[in-house]
Amino acid sequence: MRDVLAVRTSGLTKRYRPEAGVFDLDLVVRTGEVYGFLGPNGSGKTTTMRMLVGLVRPTSGTASVLGHPAGSSAGLRGVGALIESPALYPHLSGRDNLRVLARYAAVPPGRVDDVLEEVGMAARADVAFRAYSLGMRQRIAVAAALLKDPALLILDEPTNGLDPAGVAGIRELITGLRRHQRTVLLSSHQLTEVEHLCDRVGVMRHGRLVAEGTVPELRRGAGHEGLTLTVDEPARAADLLARLPSVRSVTVDDGKVRVAVDPGQAAAVNRLLVENGLAVSELRRQMVSLEEAFFELVADQPTSGTKTERQRVVNR
Structure with missing residues (x-):
């Protein structure tokens, strides 16, 4: 495969x-x-x-x-699938529910014990499904999806x-x-x-x-990666960095200078500031979380973009 x-x-x-x-x-x-x-x-x-x-x-x-x-x-x-909520017999144990499904799927009975072990439910397998916590029910449902290997x-x-x-x-x-x-x-x-x-x-x-x-x-597609600096004269540092062609924007926030630039330009940024007599005490990469990227991607915007336009969201 x-x-x-x-x-x-x-x-x-x-x-x-x-x-x-x-x-x-x-x-x-x-x-x-x-x-x-x-x-x-x-x-x-x-x-x-x-x-x-x-x-x-x-x-x-x-x-x-x-x-x-x-x-x-x-x-x-x-294929094994768990789509939406698991629907199993509430009065049967987790093990017996899996045995029923194994018969329908023509799966060898010994496979039931294998999947119970794989999902960490072997010790609770003989408890009625209705007595399981939500997490245990999800595990049994995943075990059912795994029955066919x-x-x-x-x-x-x-x-x-x-x-x-x-x-x-x-x-x-x-x-x-x-x-x-x-x-x-x-x-x-x-x-x-x-x-x-x-x-x-x-x-x-x-x-x-x-x-x-x-x-x-x-x-990277979210476009907010860059550098964060601690420098002795933040305002002057921001003015100098804004002149670099590779810098998209510069902001000063709570004494920190945040630079929207390819993090690979860190050496050039540091060199420019030091050559102009500024003391840089911290320079670190500013990471974008998946959460930030996700919310930018799903924000309201036109949805009729071509396939090429959609790909640029990732590769620009």
Whole structure:
């Protein structure tokens, strides 16, 4: 499966109303990566995932999963999915719920114990599902998705509604899946988790993919990386630095000089100030968080940009 893309869509569209749905989506998830799918509520993430597993029929465009048409039996054999809330028998134990699903999926019974161990639920497997905490229910639902030993795991908001301990548990679980070289398509509102877990990230807004790339690429695309300096004469330093052609802007805030410039220009910035008799006591890179980049990308703006314009969000 290494030579096959886990997910590929081309012009994938599901139109509910003129401005509601998913539009012209070109998405690639590479085999073996953890791909983070971000966007506000209603941006089209869950609809996209439902199309990939055949729960929603697209209006137009194409999608393939593990080299097969999305929703086909051939593709679904290698897919495990948790989309929206888990729906299991409340009166059955976690183990018995998984046994029922294993029979339907023609999975060997011994696989149940394997997935319970993998998600850290072996010790609580014989407790009724209704007695589980929300985090435990999510773990059992992920175990159900793992029953077929899938090549691709699709997880829609697996940490939704969890307390910090539950979020940490799911993060640990996904880290384990990554170690086992599974491909994971993960939608989440937990930007910190995405920042630490995902190889690449796609950002949806109003049903369109507005940016895609690694976390560092998205940060650079936000356009706010630069340098922060502590210098003995901040106002004069700002005046000098504003004359550099490579500097986009300079601000003085609480005695700190913030320079919008390629961080690779740090030596040139320091040299200019020292040559002009200024003492620089601190010079550090100003990092943009994924959260800052995300909110810039999903801020209201025209959504009819071409594919080339969308790509510039990451690469400019």
